[in-house]
Amino acid sequence: MDDKQIKSLIEKYHNGTLSDLEKAILESWYNQYAADSRLNLTDEALERNLEKVSSRLPLKYSYRHKRLWPRIAAAASITIVMVAGLFYYQYRQSSQQVNLVVQQDIGPGGNKAYLTLADGKKISLTDAANGAIARQAGIAITKTADGQLIYSVVQNEHTGTATTDYNTIETPKGGQYRVQLPDGTEVWLNAQSSLRFPTSFEALDERRVELSGEGYFQVAKNKAHPFIVKSSGQIVKVLGTHFNINSYADESATKTTLLEGLVQLNGQVLLKPGEQATLPASGGISISRVDVDEAVAWKNGKFVFADENIESIMRKLERWYNVEVSYEGAPPTETFTASIGRFDNISKILDKLSYTNNVHFKTEGRRIMVMR
Amino acid sequence: MITRQSDYAKYTDQKLAALLQQGDEYAYTEIFERYKVLLYKHAYWLLGDGDEANDIISDLFLALWQKRESLNLQVSLSSYLYGSIRNRVFDLMTHQKVITRYLDSIREFIERGHYETDERIRAKELAAIIEREIAALPPKMRKVFELSRSGEFSYKEIGEMLNITEGTIKQQVHNAVKTLRLKIHSFLVLFSFL
Numbered sequence: 001m002d003d004k005q006i007k008s009l010i011e012k013y014h015n016g017t018l019s020d021l022e023k024a025i026l027e028s029w030y031n032q033y034a035a036d037s038r039l040n041l042t043d044e045a046l047e048r049n050l051e052k053v054s055s056r057l058p059l060k061y062s063y064r065h066k067r068l069w070p071r072i073a074a075a076a077s078i079t080i081v082m083v084a085g086l087f088y089y090q091y092r093q094s095s096q097q098v099n100l101v102v103q104q105d106i107g108p109g110g111n112k113a114y115l116t117l118a119d120g121k122k123i124s125l126t127d128a129a130n131g132a133i134a135r136q137a138g139i140a141i142t143k144t145a146d147g148q149l150i151y152s153v154v155q156n157e158h159t160g161t162a163t164t165d166y167n168t169i170e171t172p173k174g175g176q177y178r179v180q181l182p183d184g185t186e187v188w189l190n191a192q193s194s195l196r197f198p199t200s201f202e203a204l205d206e207r208r209v210e211l212s213g214e215g216y217f218q219v220a221k222n223k224a225h226p227f228i229v230k231s232s233g234q235i236v237k238v239l240g241t242h243f244n245i246n247s248y249a250d251e252s253a254t255k256t257t258l259l260e261g262l263v264q265l266n267g268q269v270l271l272k273p274g275e276q277a278t279l280p281a282s283g284g285i286s287i288s289r290v291d292v293d294e295a296v297a298w299k300n301g302k303f304v305f306a307d308e309n310i311e312s313i314m315r316k317l318e319r320w321y322n323v324e325v326s327y328e329g330a331p332p333t334e335t336f337t338a339s340i341g342r343f344d345n346i347s348k349i350l351d352k353l354s355y356t357n358n359v360h361f362k363t364e365g366r367r368i369m370v371m372r
Numbered sequence: 373m374i375t376r377q378s379d380y381a382k383y384t385d386q387k388l389a390a391l392l393q394q395g396d397e398y399a400y401t402e403i404f405e406r407y408k409v410l411l412y413k414h415a416y417w418l419l420g421d422g423d424e425a426n427d428i429i430s431d432l433f434l435a436l437w438q439k440r441e442s443l444n445l446q447v448s449l450s451s452y453l454y455g456s457i458r459n460r461v462f463d464l465m466t467h468q469k470v471i472t473r474y475l476d477s478i479r480e481f482i483e484r485g486h487y488e489t490d491e492r493i494r495a496k497e498l499a500a501i502i503e504r505e506i507a508a509l510p511p512k513m514r515k516v517f518e519l520s521r522s523g524e525f526s527y528k529e530i531g532e533m534l535n536i537t538e539g540t541i542k543q544q545v546h547n548a549v550k551t552l553r554l555k556i557h558s559f560l561v562l563f564s565f566l
Contacts, residue, residue, distance in 0.1 A: 001479060001482050003479075006475055006478050006482075007471055010465045010466055013462045020489070020491075021489070024488060024494070025482060027494045028486075028487035028488045029477070029478055029482075030462075031488075031494060031501065033418065034414065035501050035504075039417050039420055041413060045422065046409065049412060049422050049425065049426050050412060052426050053429050053433075054404075056430040056434070057434060058397070059400070060377065060400070286375045286377070286398075288377045
């Protein structure tokens with residue numbers, strides 16, 4: 001049989017016009033070829049190609065068996081990142097002429113926050129000097145040098161009041177802050193977030209706080225007084241763990257990621273370490289295993305994108321760099337994978353993303369235009 | 373309502389296929405997770421080209437999702453997936469630059485003149501290859517198949533059916549093909565099956 005005849009056999013297979021005999025020949029050959037073949041395929045190549053394949057598919061979740069980045073040394077904290085939000089898709093078409101002007105690069109966010117006391121008084125933590133910030137009944141509020149606020153109980157001084165005072169710490173766009181609550185619980189707040197909490201847990205059975213935006217929690221152990229985080233549509237009960245809650249209004253769901261310990265969601269679902277619960281506005285919690293490093297990358301000073309779509313990435317950049325993003329035409333549909341420091345100028349990230357050639361940017365002042 | 377992706381790892385292939393037909397995204401994802409390594413390696417060994425293997429596997433799974441409602445498996449899920457790869461490989465071979473890789477191999481095979489004319493046995497041979505590839509997986513990955521494929525033929529059962537011991541399936545497949553003579557209306561069946 002010559003090459004021409006073999007080629008026509010293949011054509012017939014494709015068209016489905018093979019005789020039974022011809023089919024037997026080709027498929028028997030196929031079995032033998034498949035049984036014999038032992039091409040070398042490294043684990044790295046396998047992993048890499050499977051990642052590419054995964055990114056093209058409408059999978060519910062994407063598992064990562066191997067670490068693409070070295071494990072970020074995490075403090076022994078459980079981060080509950082709650083991101084609650086009602087989904088509204090922001091897609092702005094810009095038809096205006098964009099003038100290419102040499103722009104000054106946009107710097108990253110920093111330790112910025114506002115503290116609202118029980119009496120309504122608002123203090124800018126950014127501008128405040130280190131040291132004592134304020135006094136609430138029986139509580140000393142101190143700012144430390146590294147953008148952290150510490151609430152400590154003043155010894156030998158009781159609150160004396162039956163009511164519990166609440167304070168709120170808020171970060172603007174481009175801000176982040178860390179607060180240590182009176183029980184020793186540490187909370188890292190990402191940009192555009194707020195935490196409302198009691199100044200003293202003394203009188204309370206439960207340690208209840210309210211979060212909007214994104215927070216990483218390192219909860220001090222206290223089995224007698226469960227720690228409860230309330231965010232849009234979700235209540236997380238914690239006994240002493242590390243978890244991350246991502247609950248932004250412009251994200252489509254609240255995501256709670258557990259690093260260590262055990263956490264209960266909405267009184268029914270138990271989350272185990274390495275798991276992430278997703279609660280969309282439409283309801284229905286779903287749980288998946290995730291790479292926790294991605295969820296808490298922000299707290300460790302990084303952006304980690306893994307097969308992330310451009311709109312989600314740009315929303316994160318908007319919050320941290322305090323910029324305004326718009327899209328020229330339809331947004332690119334490709335997903336992006338990158339790991340980059342959060343304290344670099346925005347140009348570094350935009351360069352890295354546009355290097356893929358799947359997206360391009362035009363920056364004018366604090367406005368960024370995204371196009372294919 | 374709570375859905376746990378990890379629960380799906382315990383479902384059999386049959387259950388996953390049924391759920392997929394109903395539009396269950398978790399079932400779809402679990403099928404991909406379960407078979408991705410096997411199928412990719414298999415496609416790669418056949419094609420010798422990473423990009424082509426990527427295309428075949430992603431096209432296969434895209435089509436699987438798009439056609440999920442009309443999915444009515446007459447064969448096992450693994451047979452269906454491997455059979456899809458075979459069809460797509462042959463499709464790829466209609467391209468001039470691809471077919472040249474295989475011409476020598478096909479020509480030699482035809483000249484030897486021994487082929488399996490029984491379609492059911494060819495399917496069993498392919499199943500045996502699948503089983504051998506599963507056996508070659510690292511223990512952790514292999515476990516998933518052992519736990520979840522009740523109702524499918526186990527590697528041992530295939531071995532028994534083909535009258536061979538573990539590790540020698542390849543040799544036996546070849547022998548089986550060799551001893552079968554090409555005849556029209558051949559009723560020679562080398563292996564009995566359940």
